[in-house]
Amino acid sequence: MDIATLQDRLAPIFPGLMGVRLTELSDQRVVAEMTVRPDLCTAGGILHGGAFMAFADTLGAVGTVINLPAGKRTTTTDSSTKFIAGARVGSVVTGESVALHRGRSTMVWQTMIRNADGKLCAVVTQTQLVLDAA
Numbered sequence: 001m002d003i004a005t006l007q008d009r010l011a012p013i014f015p016g017l018m019g020v021r022l023t024e025l026s027d028q029r030v031v032a033e034m035t036v037r038p039d040l041c042t043a044g045g046i047l048h049g050g051a052f053m054a055f056a057d058t059l060g061a062v063g064t065v066i067n068l069p070a071g072k073r074t075t076t077t078d079s080s081t082k083f084i085a086g087a088r089v090g091s092v093v094t095g096e097s098v099a100l101h102r103g104r105s106t107m108v109w110q111t112m113i114r115n116a117d118g119k120l121c122a123v124v125t126q127t128q129l130v131l132d133a134a
Contacts (some may be wrong), residue, residue, distance in 0.1 A: 001066050015058040018051065022062065030063045030097045030109075036087050046086040047093065047121075052113055053081050056124035059097035060109035064128040067102050073133045074107070079126040084119075091116040105130050 003022045010016045018040065024031035032055070034040075040051040057076055064074045087093045097111040111124045 006062055006065070010058070010062075014054065018054060018058075020055060020058050025062070025066065027063075027067055027102070028099045030059045030066075030095075032059055032062075032095050033092050034095070036089050036091050036093060038089050041089050045089040047089075049081070049083060052083070052093075052122045053079065053124060055093070055095055056081070056097065056111035056113060056122065057126060059095050059111050060107075060124075060126045060128060063097050063099060063109050064107045064130070067099075067107060068130065071133050073131050074128045075131065077106075077127050077129045079124060082123045083121070084123070085115060085121045087113075087115040087121050093121065100125070103130075 003025050007022050019034050021033045023033055034055050036047045040048055042048050093113050093115055095111050095113045097109045100110055101108040107128045109126055113122045115121050
């Protein structure tokens with residue numbers, strides 16, 4: 001699956017609403033950007049923690065989807081987030097998700113999100129369960 005196809009799949013759902021833009025894609029790594037809009041921020045104009053988490057969850061899910069065998073689907077079963085710094089409204093954050101484990105029943109992805117200055121803002125590790133498609 002290529003970036004354009006995946007971007008089209010994301011467009012009508014929550015990641016599309018958030019403005020997630022895929023920029024790089026391989027079976028081991030997913031990179032994306034997202035503009036920090038006011039509606040994704042806390043009252044102080046800083047990207048909301050839930051937006052960081054949803055951005056990272058999207059990247060790990062995309063990484064899993066491109067690794068799924070035919071007839072399988074995925075869902076997140078576990079996610080751990082460490083917040084380190086903020087990202088200001090009007091800036092762009094970049095997320096890089098790398099595969100730590102790509103198994104038959106689970107996949108584990110770690111996403112590092114950086115602000116426009118390149119400073120690490122959050123580290124998210126998540127487990128994706130591989131399920132039979134319904």
